[in-house]
Amino acid sequence: MKKIIICDAILDIGVELIRKASDIELIEASKVPKDELLTMLADVDVAVTRSSTDVDAKFLDAAKNLKAVVRAGVGVDNVDIEYASKKGVIIMNVPTANTIAAVELTMAHLLCSARSLVNSHKQLKEDRIWDREKWYGVELMGKTLGVIGFGHIGSRVAIRAKSFGMNILVYDPYIPASKVLDLDMSYIHNLDDLLKESDFITIHTPKTKETNGMVSYDEIAKMKDGVRLINCARGGLYSEDALCDGLKSGKIAWLGIDVFSKEPATNHPLLNFENISVTAHLGANTVESQTNIAIQACEQALNAAREISYPNALNLPIKTEDLPNFALPYVELVSKLSFLCSQIEDKDVIKAIRLEAEGEISKYAKSMLSFAAVGALKRILGDSINYVNVDFVSKDKDISLECEVLPSSGYNNKLTVKILTEHSGFSISGTVFSENEQRIIDINGFKTDFKPKGKMIFIKNKDIPGVIADISTILAKHNINIADFRLGRDGTGFALAVILIDEKVDNALLDKINKLDSCVFAKYAELL
Known part of the structure; x- marks a missing residue:
């Protein structure tokens, strides 16, 4: 029986899905101290975590049977994805469950930054002072909002801000400009231009080596005097030391912030400033969002434990849900071709696994190569090889993974897997007719036609x-x-x-x- 462990607190509506599964053993460990948690991981198949549990080397080494981790939320700052990949552990997150919650909190901070809402509220409610003259704000109408990062959340913030009459500038070098232009917004190729022209700036990028501290002293110096900044994405995207300087000098008129580099941030120097609205990482904290996160995370954990699917996997070679329909049968086909090839070419040490692709499927050739490599090595390595660790294992075993796109030989789409050994080689080709009629059409240069089954x-x-x-x-x-x-x-x-x-x-x-x-x-x- 497969085992799923719940490491951090999520709503019971999700956990109940696992409790009811007759083929799954559930370990509820959200209240267990983290050092004790490590002793409970040895034979666990899937772990569900949140930000309170570090999925680091200690965690992954302790979980000797672990196949997958579901991060119940978007951010994976606390997950060592590279080490997990080396261990063959699939890392999944739940990227869209809290989208609307994060968007609406960003809008709350945006509006608060324009009207100093938290300060005027505090003065009246706590100090009982009626002072209308002190709290002159600015209107969003006609102002320019710079949006850094135009994914699920950034794009929705931009759409809502545009409905307030704001002019929208977008910087995101990883999307086509048409995605922005089609919404009657401006696509900016250079971050400096966005910084110089924006009255308000909100950031919505993942936290990576590239984006950590991407807005620091130099970037703030290029902004308008009196700029208003929002960060409801990930802590550290704005340099916090630089934010303190900007608030102190008046360069930054207001900061709306929900996330910090180190949390909890109860003694952070930013809390000393009056011109700041701050929340304790509440981006996902709505009833609807937490319900969605709990249900989706537990459904993903069940699917992973049953080896059905790995939705939103962050370290698989390709997300099969992102493939066009015509390409899906080729994922299964290329795995079969390579596994079959390895059974025939079974007497010598594999030196290279080569994939040749023809037709439209060649657009996905590099990803298909990973599936081919797993199929070829599965006969030798069994369950210890998977789509996550195949690159690492191949390098360790000095097996070259090669890919080539060839001109069409008469088929709309065709894949050929070649296994090369020290003294010989063998190849098998296949295609898909109609919607899912998989066929093997060539074996080592001999024409044939039969179902791979x-x-x-x-x-x-x-x-x-x-x-x-x-x-x-x-x-x-x-x-x-x-x-x-x-x-x-x-x-x-x-x-x-x-x-x-x-x-x-x-x-x-x-x-x-x-x-x-x-x-x-x-x-x-x-x-x-």
Whole structure:
């Protein structure tokens, strides 16, 4: 029975989905001290975490059977994705469940920055002072909002701000300009231009080496005097020391902030400033958001434990949900081609796995190579190889992974997997007809056509009379029923037979076929 551990608190509506699963053992450890948690991970298959649990080397080394981690939320700052990949652990997050909550909190800070709402509220409610003259604000109408990062959240903030009559400038070098221009907003190629022209600036990027501290002293110096800054994304995107200087000098008129580099931030120097609205990392804290996060995280954990799917995986070679429909069958096909190839080319050390792609599918060739490599190495390494660690394992074993796009040879789409060893090599090609009619169409240069499924014998033989009769006689004597018989010829005196059979065959039967004078080799292989 697979085991799922809940490391941090999430709403019970999600946990209940796992409790009800008859095939899953649930470990509820959200209230367990973190040092004690490490002792509970040894035989866990999937872990569900939030920001309170560091998925670091200690965690991953302790979880010796771990297959996947679901980060119940967007940010993965507390997850060592590179080390997880080396360990073969799939990391997933829940990127859209709290989108609207984060968008609306950003808008709350944006409005507060324009009207000093928290200060005027405090003066009246706590100090009981009625002072209208002190709290002159500014209107959003006609002002320019600079949006850094135009993903799920940044784009929605921009749309809402535009409805207030704001002019929108967008800086995001990783999206096409048309995504912005189609919304009647301005796409800015240079961050400096956005900094210089914006009255308000909000940031919505992930936290990476590139974005950590991306707005610091130099960037703030380029901004308008009296600029208003918002950060409801990730702590540290704005340099916090530089923010303090900007607030102190008056360069920054207001800061709206929900996230800090180190949390909890109860003694942070930014809290000493009056012209700041601050919340305690509440971006996802709505009933709707937490409900969505809990349900989606637990559904993902169940799917991962059952090895059904890995939605929102951050370290898989490709998200299959992002592939066009025509490409989906090729993911399965290329895995079958490579696994089949490895069963035939099974006597020598693999030195290279090569994928050749033709047609529209070649756009996804590099990602398909990862699936091919897993299929090729699975016979040798079993469950220890997967789509996450295949690159690392291949390098460790000095196996080259190669990919090439070729001109069409007559098929709309075609994939060829080649396994090269120290002394030889073998290749198998396949395509997909109609919507999901997978076919193997070439084996080591011999044309053929059969479905990649079932039990089969591959026989290369001299192209002489009597071969089929000899093989059929041997199979009949061992009560092996032939389901299909495909024969390809190469025009140089050899033929390749693919015999689909109903039962497995043993080495003794293969030895008899291999001893035929006409036989070059006979191999048994199987595809589910």
